[in-house]
Amino acid sequence: xxxxxPGGPSATTGQxxxxxxxxxxxxxxxxxxxxxxxxDKDAFSALYDALSGTVFGLVVRVVRDRxxxxxxxxxxxxxxxxxxxxxxxxEGSVLAWAATLAHRRAVDRVRSAQAxxxxxxxxxxxxxxxxxxxxxxxxxxxxxxxxxRRCMRGLTEIQRQAVTLAYYQGLxxxxxxxxxxxxLPTIKTRMRDxxxxxxxxMGVTT
Amino acid sequence: xxxxxxxxxxxxxxxxxxxxxxxxxxxTAHLADCPSCRQEVAEFSATxxxxxxxxxxxxxxxxxxxxxxxxxxxxxxxxxLPDSGRPMTFTAILRRKAITLAIAASLAGAAVxxxxxxxxxxxxxxxxxxxxxxxxxxxxxxxxVAAPDARTVRGRTTTGAGTSVVSSKLQNRAVFxxxxxxxxxAGRTYQLWFDDHGTMRPAGLLTQDGATLMxxxxxxxxxxxxxxxxxxGSARPTSRPLLLLNLPA
Numbered sequence: 001x002x003x004x005x006p007g008g009p010s011a012t013t014g015q016x017x018x019x020x021x022x023x024x025x026x027x028x029x030x031x032x033x034x035x036x037x038x039x040d041k042d043a044f045s046a047l048y049d050a051l052s053g054t055v056f057g058l059v060v061r062v063v064r065d066r067x068x069x070x071x072x073x074x075x076x077x078x079x080x081x082x083x084x085x086x087x088x089x090x091e092g093s094v095l096a097w098a099a100t101l102a103h104r105r106a107v108d109r110v111r112s113a114q115a116x117x118x119x120x121x122x123x124x125x126x127x128x129x130x131x132x133x134x135x136x137x138x139x140x141x142x143x144x145x146x147x148x149r150r151c152m153r154g155l156t157e158i159q160r161q162a163v164t165l166a167y168y169q170g171l172x173x174x175x176x177x178x179x180x181x182x183x184l185p186t187i188k189t190r191m192r193d194x195x196x197x198x199x200x201x202m203g204v205t206t
Numbered sequence: 207x208x209x210x211x212x213x214x215x216x217x218x219x220x221x222x223x224x225x226x227x228x229x230x231x232x233x234t235a236h237l238a239d240c241p242s243c244r245q246e247v248a249e250f251s252a253t254x255x256x257x258x259x260x261x262x263x264x265x266x267x268x269x270x271x272x273x274x275x276x277x278x279x280x281x282x283x284x285x286x287l288p289d290s291g292r293p294m295t296f297t298a299i300l301r302r303k304a305i306t307l308a309i310a311a312s313l314a315g316a317a318v319x320x321x322x323x324x325x326x327x328x329x330x331x332x333x334x335x336x337x338x339x340x341x342x343x344x345x346x347x348x349x350x351v352a353a354p355d356a357r358t359v360r361g362r363t364t365t366g367a368g369t370s371v372v373s374s375k376l377q378n379r380a381v382f383x384x385x386x387x388x389x390x391x392a393g394r395t396y397q398l399w400f401d402d403h404g405t406m407r408p409a410g411l412l413t414q415d416g417a418t419l420m421x422x423x424x425x426x427x428x429x430x431x432x433x434x435x436x437x438x439g440s441a442r443p444t445s446r447p448l449l450l451l452n453l454p455a
Contacts, residue, residue, distance in 0.1 A: 039282060045274055052270065054255075057263035070269055077273040078280055085285040092248050099255035107223045145260035166224040167257055173224040174354065185215075192218030199253040206248040 029094040037084040044081055047094075052077060054095065055102040062106035062170040072109050076102045092206055107170040151201035159194030162187055213348065217243055221250030228358045228372040231383060232351045235417060346419045350379045363387070363432060363448040367415075371430050373453055378423040380430065380453070384415050390434050397439045401429035401450065411439050429453055 029050060035043035056073040063069045079101055087097055152160055158180065165176045177187040198204075213236055219225050220233050237244050350356065353374035360370045367387040373380040382398055390396050390413060398409040398420050409430070410421040420430070432449040433440075 037282070037285070041274075041277070044277065048270060048273060052265040052273075053262040054258050056265035056269070057261040058258040060263055061261040070266060073265060074269055074272055074276070077269075078276050081277040082280050082283055084282060086283060092252055093255070095259070096248075096252045096255040099258035100251050103254065103258065104223055145256070148256060148260035163218075163222065163257075166219065166222040167254060168261070171224065172226055173219045173222075174226070176224065188215045188219055191222060191224065192215050195218045195221065195250045195253055198256070199249050202253060202256050204249055204252045204256065206245070206252050 030089050033084060033087050033089075033094050036081065037087070044084075047080065048077060051080070051095070051098045055098055058099060058102050059106045061168045062103065063109055068109065069106075072105050073102070076105050079105075096206075103167070103170075110170045111172075147202060151198050154201050155194050155197055156190075158182065158186075159190045159197065162190045163194040163198070166191060214240070214243060217246045218250060221247050221254055226356065228351045228356050228370070231370065232348065232417065346379070347381050347417050350374050350377050350381045350419065351417075353377045357454040359451050359454060361449055361451045364446075365448060367448075369432070369449055369451070371420075371451055371453065373424050375424070378425050380409075380420045380424045381417055382412070382420055382430065382432075383417045384412070384432075387412075387415050389414075393437050394434050395437050395439060396448075397433050397435040397443070399431040399433065399443060399447075400424065400427035401431055402426050403428050406431060406443050408439060408441065411435075424453060427453060 029047070032043045032047045032050070036047055052073070055076050056069065059073045059076065060066065060069040063072055076098070080098060083101075087094065091097075092100075152164075155163070161180055162173075162176055165171045165179060166173060171179065173187050173191060174184065176182075176191075177184045180187065182190075213233070216225065216229070216233050220230065223230075225233060237247065351372050353376050355376050356372050356374045358370050358372050360368070362368060363384075365388055368385040370383045371380055372383070380400075384396075387396065395411045395413055397411050398418075399406040400409045400420070400422060401407075403426075407422060407427070410418065412418050429450055429452045431443070431447045431451075433443045433445050433447050435444060
């Protein structure tokens, strides 16, 4: 169940290439993390240098506003220090852990801001707020990684929209369903199917 | 292991942080009891990290100084001890019980084929019905939490346990979620109440942490209460409430 059939996108494009933090850096990050967990500040500054770009870029992608993003990204990096001893290598890479923390915080930030806005508008006004075309245009934004771009092209339109609206825009799947005018159960499965394709295309393992 | 297909499809939305807070809590509870879901969520999180990598931007230089300076005054958390484990959730208990009963039912069913008594057959039927009831309760809890108008209120009991109540007017139902509730003691139980503007209406019993569907409709209730009562529960509260939460207006 873990891999797509040979007709899947990965078969036509060969071995996935490492990008961002190279795969060879993975054990090094884990070593750094275990030193950070023991309170090693030099190790933390090296960890900062390895992860801050990913954390900051992701937060900006979701939050948009630079000043707020900087604040959120800063909180995430400090949280990595605070929680270092709770990182468990068996449950995923340091990069995945950091990205999860960063995404969670970014999403919390936009949702609490959105909740404040929603209190002032009625439901009808809110539903008008995001015309489909505008959102579709936003998700076309540039992605740095050739591999991610390529794998994204292997998704159906609705899978791609569902994954990117949720991940890069921080929408709940209900908002995604509303935006794409698609029933909720369909959105749930498309998100999962989209991630399965991306996972297989990028050769992700845990 | 057989699992709930409906819940299982939420792995994607969960990994993308695309569930509402209440659903996220609910699914986290489900993960404790679903190793294949945990594996899939881990893979999806790693996949999402690749998407994060594709959005990399150099962080402003002043952020580095702020963070490296900031950690000076931040205490690091101790590691989580491997055996402390998560308290088992009600959902997990419910599911485990349903599976045990289902196994009991099928064993009893096999015995029937061997030619046994009517009594055993009845027992098997009873077990099957109980298993179905457990599954139904799990589905009822999910239905409230996933309702489009679900709202969550949170609070702490006087004993310090974390609680949330998820309510849906459309479903006219509420789910109580407790974390860190101490054992109520031998011969005692926790009892939930709906506060009908000052009159306490019994809303079901619980003995431990987890998510539980409150008995009765939320219509007419302005709040939710929790007390400790003698085993079997009481018609009206006999002790001071450990918790009173207002439901969303």
